[in-house]
Amino acid sequence: MRSLYNRIAGQNLDRLSALSDGVFSVAMTLLVLDLRAPAAEAIHSEHDLLSALAALTPRLITYMMSFLTLGIFWLGQQAQLDRLARSDRDLAWLHIAFLFGVTLIPFSTALLAEFMSYRTALLLYWANILLIGVLLYLTWGHASRAKLVKDDTTPVIVAAICRRILIAQSLYAFGAALCVFNPYLSIAVIALIQINYALALPLTPRR
Amino acid sequence: MRSLYNRIAGQNLDRLSALSDGVFSVAMTLLVLDLRAPAAEAIHSEHDLLSALAALTPRLITYMMSFLTLGIFWLGQQAQLDRLARSDRDLAWLHIAFLFGVTLIPFSTALLAEFMSYRTALLLYWANILLIGVLLYLTWGHASRAKLVKDDTTPVIVAAICRRILIAQSLYAFGAALCVFNPYLSIAVIALIQINYALALPLTPRR
C-alpha cells in the first residue's frame, strides 16, 4: 500500500514540464562554454585568429550534434507529456532520471570534442544517448500501463511513440557500432541520423 | 499592522513555482560542471582515457547523490505548493531561503567529491541537506498556520507531509552520524536512503 505522501507527490505535470524545459535550456546553453575564445596572447593577425577559430571546428561539430540530440529528445519528451492527463510519483521520478541523462550531455559532448579519435569517447557519447532513450521508453511504458494518458490516446499512438524510440535507438546503435572501423565514421553516421530526424518533415511530401 | 506593500507582495504562487523550477534546473545542470573531461595532454591511448574516466567515479557518485537530493526536495516542495490555495510574503521568503539552500548543493557536492575521506566535507554536505529540510518544514508549518492551504487539505495530509520530512531527516542524521566510524560508510548509507526514497513506489506493491 502506498503511503499517503507518495500518493499526493509528483502529480503536477506543469511543474514537470517547467523543470524539464529549464534543464534542457541550461544544458543547451552550457554547451557553448566549451567553445572558448582563443587566448589573446597567441593571436597577432587576422590570419592567426582565423586559424585559431578553424581549430575550434571539432568542438563546433560536437556542439551542433549535441544541440540536435537535445532538440530531438526535448521534442520526444514533449510529445509524451502532451499525451498525458495526469502524473504520479513514479512518472515524476522516471522523468527526473531522464533529466539526469540530459544533464550528462554537456559532459559527454566535451569528452567527444576533446577525444574524437578515441572509441571510448564515442561509445560513452552513444551510451548517453542510449540512456536517455531507454528512460524515455520507460516513462512512456509506465504512463500507458498506469493509465496516465489522455483518453484520446489510441493504441496506435501509444505504439507509434514506442516504435519511434526503438527505430531511432537501433540506428544510433548501428552508428556507434561502426566505430569498430573508425570513430569518425560513427560520428558522421550519428550526425546524419540526427539531421534526418530534425529535417524529416521538411524533406518529405506534405498533405 | 502590516504595511500595504507587504500585504500585496509575494502572492503569486505561479511565479514562486517558476523561480523554484528555474533554480532547481540550473542547480541540477551546474552539477555537471564538476565532471570535467581529462586534459588531452595526459591521454595517449584508449587505456589512458579509460583510466582517467575511472578516476572520475567519485565525482560521478556524488553527482548522482546530489541529483537524487535535488529530485527528492523538488518533489517535496512541489507536493507542498500543490496543496496551497494562495501565498503571502512570509511564505515567499521562506521558499527563497529554501532555494538559497538548494543553490548551495553544487558547492557542498563539489566539496564532498574532492574530500570524500574527510568528516568535515561529509558533515557540511549533511548540514546542507538538513538546512533545506528544516526550511521545507518551516514553509509547511507557516502555510498551514497562516491558512494558505487548499480547503481539501485535511489534517491527515498536513501531518503526512510533516512526518515525511521528520523521518527522512532522522535517517539522514543517522547516516551522517556514522562518519564517527567512517565517512565512506556515511556516504553509502545516505545514498541508500536517497535511492530508497526515489524508488520507494516502484518497489512497493500497487493498489
Added chain:
Amino acid sequence: MRSLYNRIAGQNLDRLSALSDGVFSVAMTLLVLDLRAPAAEAIHSEHDLLSALAALTPRLITYMMSFLTLGIFWLGQQAQLDRLARSDRDLAWLHIAFLFGVTLIPFSTALLAEFMSYRTALLLYWANILLIGVLLYLTWGHASRAKLVKDDTTPVIVAAICRRILIAQSLYAFGAALCVFNPYLSIAVIALIQINYALALPLTPRR
C-alpha cells in the same frame, strides 16, 4: 505614430515573467560558482580543510547578501507585474534593462567578495543596487502613466509601491555613504537593511 510592429510587440506579460524568473534563478545559482572547493593539494588534515573553508566566509557573506538582494528585487518586480493588466513594448524594454542590472549582480558580488576593504568595490555594489532600484521605479512609473495597471490598483497602491522603492534606496544610499568611515561598516549596514526587508513581516505583529 508608432509603427504597427511596435504596437504588437512586447505585449505578453506571461513571457516577461518567465524571462524574469529565468534570469533571477540563473543569477541566484551562478552566485555559487564563486564558492569554490579548496584545492586538494593544499589540504592534508581535517584542520586544513576547516581553515580553508573558514577563509571562504567573506564569499559566503556576500553570497547571502546578494541572494537577499535578488530575493528583494524579485519580490518587488513580482508585486508590480501582479498589478498589471497588460504590457507594451516600452514596459518590456524597461524590464529587460532591469534584468540587465540583475545579471550584473553576480559580477559586483564577486568584486565585493574579493575586495571587501576597498571603497570602489563597495560603491560599485551599491551602484548596482541603485541601478536596479531606479529601473524598477521607472517600470512602475511607466506602467501607471500608460494605464497598464489593473483597474483595482488604487492610487494608494501605486503610491505604496513607489514609496517602498524610495525608502529602501534611501537606506541603501545611507549605508553606502558610511564607507567614508569604513567599507565594512557599509557592508554591515546594507546587510542589516536587507535582512530587515526579508524578515520584516515575521517580526511585526499580525492581524
Added chain:
Amino acid sequence: MRSLYNRIAGQNLDRLSALSDGVFSVAMTLLVLDLRAPAAEAIHSEHDLLSALAALTPRLITYMMSFLTLGIFWLGQQAQLDRLARSDRDLAWLHIAFLFGVTLIPFSTALLAEFMSYRTALLLYWANILLIGVLLYLTWGHASRAKLVKDDTTPVIVAAICRRILIAQSLYAFGAALCVFNPYLSIAVIALIQINYALALPLTPRR
C-alpha cells in the same frame, strides 16, 4: 505522407515559449561570466582597482550590445509566437535552430570583446546576428504558409513582421560592411542600431 509520430510532435506552443525563455535567460546571464573580477594579487590600492575595472570597459560594452541583441530577438520571437494559434514539428525545429543561434551569442560576444580590433571577430559577431535574423524570418514564413497564425493576423501584420526583420538586418549588414574602414566604426554603428530599436518607442510621439 507524414508519419503519425511527426504529426503529434512539436505541437505545444507553451513549451516552445518556456524553452525559449529558458535559453534566453541563461544566455543573458552567462554573458556576465566574461566580466571577471581582477586578480587580487595585482591590486594594491583603490587606484589599481579602478584601473583594472576601467580595463574591463570593452567587455562591458560588448556585454551591453549582446544584451540588447538578445532583448531585441527575444521580443521579435515573442511577437511571432503571440500571433500563433498552433504549432507543428517543423515550426518547433525552426525555433530550435533559432535558439541554437541564440546560444552562440555568448561565444561570439566573448570573441568580439577579446579581439575588438579584428575584422574576423566583428564579422563573426555579425554573422551570428544574421543567422538568428534569417532563422526568425524563416519561422515566420513557415508559420504563415502553414496557416499556424491566429485568424486575426491580417496580411498587413504578416508583412509588418517580415519588413521589420528585413530592415533591421539590412542596417546590421551596412554596419558590418563598415569594417572595411574600421572595426570600431562597425561596432559603434551596430550598437547605435540596437539602441535605436530598444529605445524607438520612447523617443517617437505617442498617440
